Amino acid sequence: MKAKSPLLLIAVLGFSATTFAQDAPIKIQAQRHRARARAVPVSPVANFGDPLPDLTAEQNAAFGAGLEEFQNAETIESGLGPTFNNASCVACHSNPGIGGSSAITVSRFGRLVNGQYDSLAALGGSLFQQNAIDMGAQEQIPKEANVIAHRQTTPLFGLGLIEAIPDREILRNAQRTAIHGIKGRAAIVQDVVSGQMRVGKFGWKAQQATLLAFAGDAYLNEMGITNRFFPNENAPNGDTAKLAQFDQVADPEDQVDPDTGKSDIDVVADFMRFLAPPPSSVLSAKLSPSANNGRNLFHQLDCAVCHKPAMFTGANPIAALSSKQVPLFSDLLLHDMGTLGDGIVQGAAGPDEMRTAPLWGLRDSAPYLHDGRATTVDDAIRMHDGEAAESRDRYIQLTPQQKQQLLDYLDTL
Ligand code: HEC
Numbered sequence: 001m002k003a004k005s006p007l008l009l010i011a012v013l014g015f016s017a018t019t020f021a022q023d024a025p026i027k028i029q030a031q032r033h034r035a036r037a038r039a040v041p042v043s044p045v046a047n048f049g050d051p052l053p054d055l056t057a058e059q060n061a062a063f064g065a066g067l068e069e070f071q072n073a074e075t076i077e078s079g080l081g082p083t084f085n086n087a088s089c090v091a092c093h094s095n096p097g098i099g100g101s102s103a104i105t106v107s108r109f110g111r112l113v114n115g116q117y118d119s120l121a122a123l124g125g126s127l128f129q130q131n132a133i134d135m136g137a138q139e140q141i142p143k144e145a146n147v148i149a150h151r152q153t154t155p156l157f158g159l160g161l162i163e164a165i166p167d168r169e170i171l172r173n174a175q176r177t178a179i180h181g182i183k184g185r186a187a188i189v190q191d192v193v194s195g196q197m198r199v200g201k202f203g204w205k206a207q208q209a210t211l212l213a214f215a216g217d218a219y220l221n222e223m224g225i226t227n228r229f230f231p232n233e234n235a236p237n238g239d240t241a242k243l244a245q246f247d248q249v250a251d252p253e254d255q256v257d258p259d260t261g262k263s264d265i266d267v268v269a270d271f272m273r274f275l276a277p278p279p280s281s282v283l284s285a286k287l288s289p290s291a292n293n294g295r296n297l298f299h300q301l302d303c304a305v306c307h308k309p310a311m312f313t314g315a316n317p318i319a320a321l322s323s324k325q326v327p328l329f330s331d332l333l334l335h336d337m338g339t340l341g342d343g344i345v346q347g348a349a350g351p352d353e354m355r356t357a358p359l360w361g362l363r364d365s366a367p368y369l370h371d372g373r374a375t376t377v378d379d380a381i382r383m384h385d386g387e388a389a390e391s392r393d394r395y396i397q398l399t400p401q402q403k404q405q406l407l408d409y410l411d412t413l
């Protein structure tokens, strides 16, 4: 039975959300109960940035090699640019430990006219690169852009566990009956690694399905390092003559190391996969009386519908990721967030749709929301809109003491 499960997972990948809606609900229910019965919590780690507990020696070594590569600053000789945002992953992902977040934002632009969205790809959209290896290659946000969004760096803790959550678990979240206007849908995107349609899990718009795909995307778009999944450089604002002038390193710039058989994107994906979740283990933690009341409010106000306290990984060849509870506080679905949407169309997400932000590690990740517009958690809740409008309004109506209880609870995550 155990050996069969990875096959089951692969079989599921080809299915669309609609196929699933027609699938026998009883069978799915039984599978879920089995998954939950087997799932165990991950033992808590001491510090942000620690590897998962219970890795094999080989996996720990892969984590170590990835940790080093994650901090490696690319140079013009190694392929940096011509346009880029920063020279290393850690430059942005550093707080409160390596692999974390930061208040650093990147910018995306597009153009919306009469309901028609254009990502302005021909002008270098949708991601703006703030730096260049030469002034002559420097990008500008084109004057055609009338949508400009800023995106804050997200933390990478525990992403291996999120990757190991089977697509079918997320599709199932989308099947629940709408509660107080809350629906949500899975982002079905093409995974550049397998070529298959998968559920997008990563990024503010759930735009990537796997860590390796995200690593390839980040190497190209944040650092200008071409790789086997993203083999073509970004031309500065779409200008191919400028690209030819400033791009001196042959593509793909990320080459396989003959000693290890891996390229940098593989090594860095290993680091992210083996990076432990934030050190708190809320599901087992003893809560203060105030935080305990806050937990009840979190459920009563429907926060827990979108910010689902736990999901479960399936059977996985990596024992440290197999059948684990993942206390991420997200359903990994896209929700129409109304005025909180960032206006950008990306992956499967429309302009107003955002992925439910996981809340684990929240207390160490200020400022909040996709562009860091909220300096406090209270502000972040008040800025919810769209599908979350009713939940937000009920939060606003709480007494000051109840609000404090909810905030005390969120501070334990
Ligand atoms: C210039 C700053 C910057 C650099 C450099 C950078 N990132 Fe990021 N990273 C971000 C931002 C901003 C986001 C959120 C992006 C979004 O969803 O639009 C992000 C998101 C991610 C995510 C998604 C996390 C989640 O919660 O789903 C992964 C994975 C990631 N980065 C990996 C990397 C890797 C690997 C590197 C190095 C190759 C890297 N990043 C370099 C800023 C950066």
Ligand code: HEC
Pocket: 182, 183, 298, 301, 302, 303, 304, 305, 306, 307, 335, 337, 340, 341, 342, 354, 355, 356, 357, 358, 359, 362, 365, 367, 368, 369, 370, 371, 377, 380, 381, 384, 387, 388, 391, 392, 395
């Ligand atoms: C309809 C789904 C939905 C509901 C209901 C909802 N949220 Fe959210 N929440 C989101 C989404 C989506 C985001 C990310 C939005 C963005 O940044 O654009 C988010 C972001 C947040 C953030 C900021 C996280 C960060 O890392 O920046 C906090 C805090 C939060 N929610 C708490 C709550 C609380 C508390 C409630 C209940 C009162 C609640 N949410 C109800 C979907 C929801």
